[in-house]
Amino acid sequence: MNRRLPMAAPGFMTLSCLFLFLAASVLIADKAACGRDALSISVGGLWDLSGDHRREGQAAYIAAKKAVECLNSQDGIDGRPLELVVADTRGEPGSLLLEAGKLVEQKKVVALLGPTSEALIPVLRNYAEAHNVPMMLTSGDDPLLPFKKNESVFWTFSISPGLGPAIKALFMEFARVGLEPVAPLVADNVKGRRASLWLQGYGPESHLRILPFQEFDPHDTDVVSQ
CATH class of the missing domain: 3.40.50.2300 (Response regulator)
Structure with a gap:
Protein backbone atom coordinates (compact mmCIF):
# COMPACT_ATOMS: atom_id res chain seq x y z
CA MET A 1 0.00 0.00 0.00
CA ILE A 159 13.94 29.94 9.96
CA SER A 160 15.35 26.45 10.57
CA PRO A 161 14.15 24.60 13.68
CA GLY A 162 17.46 22.73 13.90
CA LEU A 163 18.27 19.19 12.83
CA GLY A 164 17.14 17.47 16.04
CA PRO A 165 13.61 18.94 16.20
CA ALA A 166 13.21 18.43 12.43
CA ILE A 167 14.03 14.71 12.71
CA LYS A 168 11.75 14.36 15.73
CA ALA A 169 8.84 15.93 13.84
CA LEU A 170 9.53 13.72 10.82
CA PHE A 171 9.59 10.55 12.93
CA MET A 172 6.37 11.53 14.69
CA GLU A 173 4.71 11.82 11.28
CA PHE A 174 6.17 8.47 10.19
CA ALA A 175 4.74 6.88 13.33
CA ARG A 176 1.35 8.52 12.79
CA VAL A 177 0.94 7.06 9.29
CA GLY A 178 2.63 3.76 10.16
CA LEU A 179 5.58 4.25 7.84
CA GLU A 180 8.32 1.83 8.91
CA PRO A 181 10.92 0.41 9.03
CA VAL A 182 13.19 3.41 8.48
CA ALA A 183 16.46 2.82 6.62
CA PRO A 184 18.83 5.76 7.31
CA LEU A 185 21.31 6.70 4.59
CA VAL A 186 23.75 9.25 6.00
CA ALA A 187 26.82 11.04 4.70
CA ASP A 188 30.23 9.85 5.86
CA ASN A 189 31.23 13.17 7.41
CA VAL A 190 30.83 15.13 10.64
CA LYS A 191 27.35 16.34 9.78
CA GLY A 192 26.20 12.87 8.76
CA ARG A 193 27.46 11.35 11.99
CA ARG A 194 25.71 14.07 13.97
CA ALA A 195 22.49 13.32 12.11
CA SER A 196 22.85 9.61 12.88
CA LEU A 197 22.82 10.38 16.61
CA TRP A 198 19.48 12.15 16.29
CA LEU A 199 18.12 9.33 14.13
CA GLN A 200 19.15 6.71 16.67
CA GLY A 201 17.79 8.71 19.58
CA TYR A 202 14.35 9.53 18.22
CA GLY A 203 13.66 6.10 16.69
CA PRO A 204 12.79 4.34 19.97
CA GLU A 205 10.96 7.41 21.28
CA SER A 206 8.70 7.33 18.23
CA HIS A 207 8.33 3.53 18.45
CA LEU A 208 9.82 3.10 14.98
CA ARG A 209 12.04 0.24 13.86
CA ILE A 210 15.31 1.71 12.60
CA LEU A 211 17.41 -0.45 10.29
CA PRO A 212 21.24 -0.44 10.41
CA PHE A 213 22.77 2.77 9.07
CA GLN A 214 24.35 2.92 5.63
CA GLU A 215 26.98 5.57 4.92
CA PHE A 216 27.95 7.16 1.63
CA ASP A 217 30.70 9.48 0.55
CA PRO A 218 29.32 13.01 -0.05
CA HIS A 219 31.03 12.97 -3.44
CA ASP A 220 29.46 9.68 -4.55
CA THR A 221 27.25 9.81 -7.62
CA ASP A 222 25.87 6.31 -7.11
CA VAL A 223 24.53 4.91 -3.82
CA VAL A 224 22.94 1.76 -5.24
CA SER A 225 25.16 -0.52 -3.15
CA GLN A 226 24.04 1.15 0.07
Whole structure:
Protein backbone atom coordinates (compact mmCIF):
# COMPACT_ATOMS: atom_id res chain seq x y z
CA MET A 1 0.00 0.00 0.00
CA ASN A 2 1.34 3.41 -0.94
CA ARG A 3 1.10 6.01 1.79
CA ARG A 4 1.36 9.69 1.03
CA LEU A 5 2.55 12.10 3.68
CA PRO A 6 0.68 15.40 3.86
CA MET A 7 2.64 18.21 2.26
CA ALA A 8 3.11 21.53 4.02
CA ALA A 9 1.80 24.64 2.32
CA PRO A 10 4.46 26.19 0.05
CA GLY A 11 6.43 28.82 1.91
CA PHE A 12 4.55 28.34 5.17
CA MET A 13 7.66 28.45 7.37
CA THR A 14 9.03 31.45 5.50
CA LEU A 15 5.64 33.17 5.75
CA SER A 16 5.43 32.66 9.51
CA CYS A 17 8.95 33.92 10.13
CA LEU A 18 8.54 36.90 7.82
CA PHE A 19 5.41 37.92 9.69
CA LEU A 20 7.08 37.83 13.11
CA PHE A 21 10.41 39.18 11.94
CA LEU A 22 9.08 42.07 9.89
CA ALA A 23 6.66 43.08 12.61
CA ALA A 24 9.76 43.94 14.65
CA SER A 25 11.66 45.37 11.68
CA VAL A 26 8.92 47.92 11.06
CA LEU A 27 10.14 49.72 14.17
CA ILE A 28 13.25 50.75 12.23
CA ALA A 29 11.54 51.06 8.85
CA ASP A 30 10.78 54.77 9.27
CA LYS A 31 14.49 55.44 9.45
CA ALA A 32 15.71 52.92 6.90
CA ALA A 33 12.96 52.78 4.27
CA CYS A 34 13.79 56.02 2.54
CA GLY A 35 14.41 54.65 -0.95
CA ARG A 36 12.10 54.48 -3.90
CA ASP A 37 8.85 54.42 -1.95
CA ALA A 38 8.79 55.70 1.63
CA LEU A 39 5.39 54.08 2.20
CA SER A 40 6.62 50.55 1.55
CA ILE A 41 8.97 48.37 3.57
CA SER A 42 11.72 46.88 1.41
CA VAL A 43 13.20 43.49 2.24
CA GLY A 44 16.21 42.10 0.38
CA GLY A 45 16.53 38.53 -0.87
CA LEU A 46 19.98 37.05 -1.61
CA TRP A 47 19.68 33.73 -3.44
CA ASP A 48 21.40 31.80 -6.22
CA LEU A 49 19.03 32.30 -9.15
CA SER A 50 21.71 30.92 -11.48
CA GLY A 51 24.54 28.45 -11.02
CA ASP A 52 24.69 25.02 -9.39
CA HIS A 53 22.15 25.81 -6.65
CA ARG A 54 19.68 27.72 -8.80
CA ARG A 55 16.81 25.30 -8.10
CA GLU A 56 17.09 25.80 -4.35
CA GLY A 57 17.50 29.54 -4.81
CA GLN A 58 14.48 29.83 -7.07
CA ALA A 59 12.40 27.78 -4.62
CA ALA A 60 13.37 30.11 -1.76
CA TYR A 61 12.52 33.14 -3.90
CA ILE A 62 9.09 31.75 -4.81
CA ALA A 63 8.33 30.97 -1.16
CA ALA A 64 9.33 34.45 -0.02
CA LYS A 65 7.39 36.06 -2.87
CA LYS A 66 4.24 34.17 -1.90
CA ALA A 67 4.76 35.16 1.74
CA VAL A 68 5.02 38.83 0.81
CA GLU A 69 1.95 38.60 -1.42
CA CYS A 70 -0.03 36.98 1.39
CA LEU A 71 1.00 39.62 3.92
CA ASN A 72 0.24 42.45 1.51
CA SER A 73 -3.24 41.00 0.92
CA GLN A 74 -3.76 41.50 4.67
CA ASP A 75 -2.68 45.17 4.66
CA GLY A 76 1.03 44.44 5.01
CA ILE A 77 2.80 45.43 8.23
CA ASP A 78 1.05 48.17 10.18
CA GLY A 79 -0.74 49.18 6.99
CA ARG A 80 2.45 49.42 4.95
CA PRO A 81 3.03 47.08 1.98
CA LEU A 82 6.14 44.93 1.73
CA GLU A 83 8.44 44.96 -1.26
CA LEU A 84 10.79 42.06 -1.97
CA VAL A 85 13.98 43.17 -3.74
CA VAL A 86 15.96 40.16 -4.98
CA ALA A 87 19.55 39.79 -6.16
CA ASP A 88 21.23 36.81 -7.84
CA THR A 89 24.29 35.75 -5.81
CA ARG A 90 25.33 32.96 -8.25
CA GLY A 91 26.84 30.92 -5.41
CA GLU A 92 29.87 33.21 -5.16
CA PRO A 93 30.98 34.84 -1.87
CA GLY A 94 32.11 37.96 -3.71
CA SER A 95 28.77 38.35 -5.47
CA LEU A 96 26.94 37.75 -2.19
CA LEU A 97 28.77 40.56 -0.41
CA LEU A 98 28.49 42.91 -3.39
CA GLU A 99 24.75 42.39 -3.74
CA ALA A 100 24.19 42.62 0.02
CA GLY A 101 25.90 46.00 0.04
CA LYS A 102 23.79 47.23 -2.88
CA LEU A 103 20.54 46.13 -1.25
CA VAL A 104 21.36 47.81 2.05
CA GLU A 105 23.06 50.98 0.83
CA GLN A 106 21.25 51.67 -2.45
CA LYS A 107 17.87 49.94 -2.15
CA LYS A 108 17.55 50.79 1.55
CA VAL A 109 16.17 47.40 2.59
CA VAL A 110 15.42 47.00 6.30
CA ALA A 111 16.32 43.29 6.43
CA LEU A 112 17.97 40.56 4.37
CA LEU A 113 16.96 36.97 3.55
CA GLY A 114 19.33 34.25 2.31
CA PRO A 115 21.62 32.62 1.33
CA THR A 116 20.91 29.55 -0.80
CA SER A 117 24.01 27.54 0.09
CA GLU A 118 24.90 26.61 3.65
CA ALA A 119 28.56 27.23 2.79
CA LEU A 120 27.82 30.95 2.36
CA ILE A 121 26.20 31.38 5.78
CA PRO A 122 29.41 32.59 7.51
CA VAL A 123 29.90 35.23 4.82
CA LEU A 124 26.41 36.65 5.22
CA ARG A 125 26.46 36.37 9.00
CA ASN A 126 29.69 38.35 9.17
CA TYR A 127 28.17 41.06 6.97
CA ALA A 128 24.98 41.28 9.03
CA GLU A 129 26.78 41.46 12.37
CA ALA A 130 29.37 43.96 11.10
CA HIS A 131 26.78 46.30 9.54
CA ASN A 132 23.96 45.88 12.10
CA VAL A 133 21.53 44.58 9.48
CA PRO A 134 18.75 42.14 10.49
CA MET A 135 19.47 38.88 8.65
CA MET A 136 17.11 35.91 8.30
CA LEU A 137 18.96 32.75 7.26
CA THR A 138 16.97 30.56 4.87
CA SER A 139 19.45 27.66 4.78
CA GLY A 140 21.41 25.53 7.23
CA ASP A 141 20.32 23.76 10.38
CA ASP A 142 23.08 24.60 12.86
CA PRO A 143 22.31 26.64 15.99
CA LEU A 144 23.17 30.33 15.84
CA LEU A 145 26.26 30.25 18.02
CA PRO A 146 28.89 33.02 18.14
CA PHE A 147 31.95 32.53 15.95
CA LYS A 148 34.24 33.49 18.84
CA LYS A 149 34.12 33.31 22.61
CA ASN A 150 32.66 36.27 24.48
CA GLU A 151 30.72 37.34 21.38
CA SER A 152 26.98 37.35 20.80
CA VAL A 153 24.77 37.01 17.75
CA PHE A 154 22.63 40.15 17.63
CA TRP A 155 21.48 40.55 14.03
CA THR A 156 21.23 37.02 12.62
CA PHE A 157 18.12 34.86 12.85
CA SER A 158 17.12 31.54 11.27
CA ILE A 159 13.94 29.94 9.96
CA SER A 160 15.35 26.45 10.57
CA PRO A 161 14.15 24.60 13.68
CA GLY A 162 17.46 22.73 13.90
CA LEU A 163 18.27 19.19 12.83
CA GLY A 164 17.14 17.47 16.04
CA PRO A 165 13.61 18.94 16.20
CA ALA A 166 13.21 18.43 12.43
CA ILE A 167 14.03 14.71 12.71
CA LYS A 168 11.75 14.36 15.73
CA ALA A 169 8.84 15.93 13.84
CA LEU A 170 9.53 13.72 10.82
CA PHE A 171 9.59 10.55 12.93
CA MET A 172 6.37 11.53 14.69
CA GLU A 173 4.71 11.82 11.28
CA PHE A 174 6.17 8.47 10.19
CA ALA A 175 4.74 6.88 13.33
CA ARG A 176 1.35 8.52 12.79
CA VAL A 177 0.94 7.06 9.29
CA GLY A 178 2.63 3.76 10.16
CA LEU A 179 5.58 4.25 7.84
CA GLU A 180 8.32 1.83 8.91
CA PRO A 181 10.92 0.41 9.03
CA VAL A 182 13.19 3.41 8.48
CA ALA A 183 16.46 2.82 6.62
CA PRO A 184 18.83 5.76 7.31
CA LEU A 185 21.31 6.70 4.59
CA VAL A 186 23.75 9.25 6.00
CA ALA A 187 26.82 11.04 4.70
CA ASP A 188 30.23 9.85 5.86
CA ASN A 189 31.23 13.17 7.41
CA VAL A 190 30.83 15.13 10.64
CA LYS A 191 27.35 16.34 9.78
CA GLY A 192 26.20 12.87 8.76
CA ARG A 193 27.46 11.35 11.99
CA ARG A 194 25.71 14.07 13.97
CA ALA A 195 22.49 13.32 12.11
CA SER A 196 22.85 9.61 12.88
CA LEU A 197 22.82 10.38 16.61
CA TRP A 198 19.48 12.15 16.29
CA LEU A 199 18.12 9.33 14.13
CA GLN A 200 19.15 6.71 16.67
CA GLY A 201 17.79 8.71 19.58
CA TYR A 202 14.35 9.53 18.22
CA GLY A 203 13.66 6.10 16.69
CA PRO A 204 12.79 4.34 19.97
CA GLU A 205 10.96 7.41 21.28
CA SER A 206 8.70 7.33 18.23
CA HIS A 207 8.33 3.53 18.45
CA LEU A 208 9.82 3.10 14.98
CA ARG A 209 12.04 0.24 13.86
CA ILE A 210 15.31 1.71 12.60
CA LEU A 211 17.41 -0.45 10.29
CA PRO A 212 21.24 -0.44 10.41
CA PHE A 213 22.77 2.77 9.07
CA GLN A 214 24.35 2.92 5.63
CA GLU A 215 26.98 5.57 4.92
CA PHE A 216 27.95 7.16 1.63
CA ASP A 217 30.70 9.48 0.55
CA PRO A 218 29.32 13.01 -0.05
CA HIS A 219 31.03 12.97 -3.44
CA ASP A 220 29.46 9.68 -4.55
CA THR A 221 27.25 9.81 -7.62
CA ASP A 222 25.87 6.31 -7.11
CA VAL A 223 24.53 4.91 -3.82
CA VAL A 224 22.94 1.76 -5.24
CA SER A 225 25.16 -0.52 -3.15
CA GLN A 226 24.04 1.15 0.07
